[in-house]
Amino acid sequence: MSLVMTSPPAAEPVTVADIKAHLRIDDSDEDILLASLLLTSRMHIETALSLALITQSWTLRLDRWPRGRSLELPLAPLRAVDEVRVKDASGAANVVSAESYLVDLAARPARLVWNNVVPPAPQVPAGGIEIDLSAGFGADGESVPAPLKHAILMLAAHWYEHRDPSEIGTNGARIPDSVSSLINPFRTIRL
Structure with missing residues (x-):
């Protein structure tokens, strides 16, 4: 990570x-x-x-999804998950539909929770998952x-x-x- x-x-x-x-x-x-x-x-x-x-943007990179239905996001206070991408075998990053997950901003730490779907598996061995985050108390x-x-x-x-x-x-x-x-x-x- x-x-x-x-x-x-x-x-x-x-x-x-x-x-x-x-x-x-x-x-x-x-x-x-x-x-x-x-x-x-x-x-x-x-x-x-x-x-x-102060509000800033970050990209969280993972090799694979953790077990279970949720992923703790390591930055607070989280304002939004802007985009989730998973890389295919060619290394191209494909955007995951926002309807596939919800973001629990009230949790500490905030979590990305899958909506009764299996998260798409990355097809590359390292850094196959990218999650764009916005965090901060304000501008x-x-x-x-x-x-x-x-x-x-x-x-x-x-x-x-x-x-x-x-x-x-x-x-x-x-x-x-x-x-x-x-x-x-x-x-x-x-x-």
Whole structure:
């Protein structure tokens, strides 16, 4: 299974002006660094939580369908399954009719459930199934929950203050506990 971004978010959940206010910076000398820290912080939090904060598009690639009638989709909050394709023996991707499945957006994680049909089997040994997904809280930062926006600000501020290279696993490389506390309610718990 692989998940590939096909369309990045059009905006960031927080702006350079937001982080400058958070850090009490008045000049614009470090705006490029701050923008980079915000991007990195957003990506870190999205990866840690399997979330998409701002609406973005992804393609999920599978070798074969899992057993059972449903497939858990690994990105939240899922907005839509845009298309499902299965490759034939020549490698051509054929679109699966949307009437063949339903998308359970209320489930966490969201699921693709087959409508009393057997899903078409891919005819290639690897990457024979492609599912186009749209995920995110909304098109701009206003739709992102405030605790996640604050976690981005705090993480960017932490990395701004701790610029020295540090070895992974040391205290200097640790994510602050306050950031973890803010994002924990958004973590998917698996039993």
